[in-house]
Amino acid sequence: MPTTAPALSLPPLISTLIAPLPKTPMEVLLTRFTRRLVARRPELLQRLGAVVKVPIAIVPDDMPHAFLLSLDNDKSSVEICDKDQITRAKAVVRAPFLVLLGLLDGTYDADALFFTRDLKIEGRTEHVLALRNTLEEADLTPGEFFGLSGRPAQWMNGFSGTLLDKAKRLAGNGSRNANSMEQDGQR
Amino acid sequence: MSKEEKQMELVCPAGTPAALRAAADAGADAIYCGFANETNARNFPGLNFSPTELADGVAYAHAKGAKVLVAINTFARAGSIGLWRQAVDDAAACNADAIIAADLAVLEHAAEKHPDRRLHLSVQAAANSPEAIRFYSDTFGVKRVVLPRVFSVPEIAALNREIDVETEVFVFGGLCVMTEGRCSLSSYATGKSPNLTGVCSPPDHVDYREDNAGRLLAQLGGFTIDSFEKNTPAGYPTLCKGQFSAEGRTGYLFEDPVSLNAFELLEDLAKAGVTALKIEGRQRGKAYIAGVVSGFRRAVDGLATGTDAGPAIAALKTFSEGGRQTSGSYKKTWR
C-alpha cells in the first residue's frame, strides 16, 4: 500500500501568525458575504435541501481555529471558534486549509481527497454530501463569494489564484496531488 | 462494418449544472444526468437537476456540440409511476437527446408518448444477452444498450455481431462488482437500494470513525464494512468493496477498493464494435469531470491521430478508489 505524505499543510509559522488575529471582524465579514451569496442565489439553498439550518464544522487541520457554518437564508452564519467547541455541529469536515479552499472553488474533487485520506468526515455523512454537492454547483471562486462581477471578479480571482499557487508551493513544494490538474496544464 | 469505422462517442457524467458545463467544455460528445428525485440511480442529497436547470444545460451542451442523455433509470415505485412518466415528459420537453431507462413501465411510456425521442437501455436493466437486447429493441425501439459489467471484450465483439443496436460500455470510474440492477445488498443493510430508491449505500446510513491507531472505520447500517490503516488510501462505503471474513480469512471477499480504467482496452473496444464509452461519476466534482473527460477525449482522439494519451490517463489514478484501478470483467481472469 502506498503511504501518503502530509499534503498541502501550511508551515507552522503561518499558523502561528494567524492564531492571534481578531476573530470577531472576520466572523462578521464572512457571515455578511455568506448571507449575500445565499440571497443572490436562492437556488443554492434549494439544492442544499435538508441541510439548511444544520450546523457543520469546517476544521482546517493546520489552523488553530474551526469554522462553524450554518446556512439559512438571512440567518446564515459563519462562526470562528476553538476546535473543541464544535460539539453543536451535526457533521465535521477536516482537511488542510488550502485543501478546503480548493474544495470551495472546485479545484479539487472531494471524493479523491477522501480516497487519499486528505479529507476526513465525521457525523452525518448525508449533510456533508449535500454541502459538498451544493458547493460544486456554487462555483465559489473568491470573486463569486464576495459578490463581484466583471473585471473586479476577474482581478480578485486572478489575485487570489496567484496567492494560492504561492501558498501551495510553500506548503507542499508543489502538490503531490495529481487530483489538481493544474500541474498538467489540462484544465 | 461501419460500426467500427466511426469514432467512439465519449459519454460523460454530470451531477450538477456546473459539472455539465465542465464536461461540455472538456470535450464530451454526450453528457448524462438526471432529475433531483428518485427517478435516477444517483439520488444523492444536493445532486442532480431541476427541469429548468436541465433545459439550460441542454442549451449549453448543444451550443458546444454535445448531446444530453437523461437517466430515468430506477424502477418506478408502485402507485407512483406518474413521477417517472413525468420525468420522461420533462426530459422530452427540455429537448434532451435521449432517455436512458430500465423499467418496463418507463420504457413503455417513453416509446408510446415520445416515439421520436431516442431511447437507451440503462445498465440497470442488466440486458446480458442478444435475446434480451433484441427484446428491448423490438418492443420499445431501444437504439442503444449500456452493457452490464459481465462481459469480456471478446464477448462484447461476439454480442455486437448478433445485435443491430448500438452498445455503450463503461471505461472509467466506480465499478459495480455485482451485476447492476440485480443487487439488493444495500437495502439488506439499510432499507435503501439502487432499484428501490436510486441510492447505493445511502449517506444517511454511512458512518466514519477514526480509532486511536488512526484507522478509518467505515460503517454501513451499523455494520463495520471496512477498515483503512493510517495513511493508506480509502474507498467508498459499499458492501461489494468491503472487508469480510469467510473461510477463516479476512479481506476483500468481493472486490478491493478499486475503480475501473479501461484505457488500455480502447482500441479493442473499438474493434469490438462499441459505439460509446461511458465515464462513471455523477456524484463527482468538477475537478474529476474536467480531468477525466479531457484525458479520455485525448485518448479517443488518439486512436485516430496516434497521439499518446498515456500520461494524461496516468494522472487520473488519484481519482480512483483506493488509488487503484482495474479493467474489471473486460479481462476474463477477473471472474
Added chain:
Amino acid sequence: MTATKRIELALGPCFFNWSADKLLDFYARIADEAEFDCVYLGEVVCGKRMPFTDTVWPQAIERLERSGKTVVLSTLAQPVSKRERNILKQQASYDMPIEINDMSLLPSREARPFTAGPFLNIYNEASLAFLAKQGAVSWCPPVELPLESIQQIAALVPEVAIELFAFGRLPLALSSRCYHARAHGLSKDSCQFICERDPDGMNVATLDGERFLAANGVQTLSHACHVAALTRDHLNTSGIQRLRLSPHMSDMVAVSNAFREFLDGALDAAELEAQLEGLELPGPLCNAYLKGEAGWKKTSLPA
C-alpha cells in the same frame, strides 16, 4: 364479504450446488411427504453446474407430478454464454410451466403462460401488467419489494397470481465473478465446483465478527433466514395467493408442515417462528424487507 381462500405453498428452486443424488433424494421426499402445491426446480444460479444435474430433472419432475404437485421449470437468472443461451432456448420450447428469471427468455415464450421470477425487476403495476400481456400468469416479487407495494400491485393487476418469497436466505445479488472461487484462490473458469462444499452457502461475517451474508458461487444471499409469518387473512387481503419456501439443508418437510399449519390457523405467528427456529436454520430469522426496512432486521408484522 369475500370468502377466505386457502393459501397455497410452493417450493422454490434450489439455489445451491447440491449433488445429483442429493437432489433426487430431496425431491423424492418432497414428493412423498410434503404438502406443496407447486414445486419449482432447475438450475437458476450457475450455468457451469448444469451438466451435473441435467439428468436429475426429468426424474424429479416425473416423481413430483405423480404425487399430484404442479412442477415448474425455473430457469437461469443470468445467461451469458452461448451454451447457456441455447439451453434457455430449449427450455422455452418445453411443454411445461416455466419460470422466467431473465428477460432473455421472454421473446422465445411467444406469449405462452409463465411465472415471472424474483430475479426480474418488476417493481410496479405497469411493468407487471406489461408482463401479463406477454403471458405472465404468476409473479414472485423481488425480495426487497415492500409488502405495501406488493398489495398495491396485486390490487391493480388481479389477473396475475402473486407468490411471496416467504422462507429462506434472501437472494440478494448476482455477479459475473464467482466468490466461492475467489475465496479459495481459484478463478471462475477453474472453480473445481468448490461451492458444493457449502450446501446452504458460505458464511460471510463482518469485521465486527457478525455473520451477515452468504456466498453461493456468483450469487450472494443473506445470512439471516427470511420468514414471512403473514396470516391467511392478511395474505388474502393483500392479494397474495401462494407462499414460496426456498430449499435449505433444514428439514424442508418440517418447514412446509409448519407453514401449512400456520396458514390453516393451527399455529400463530410466534408458534410458527418458534417451530422454525428449532429446525437448524442457516441463520437467525429476519423479515423487515416486508416493511420496507433493512432486510436483515426482524420486526413485528401486523397480524
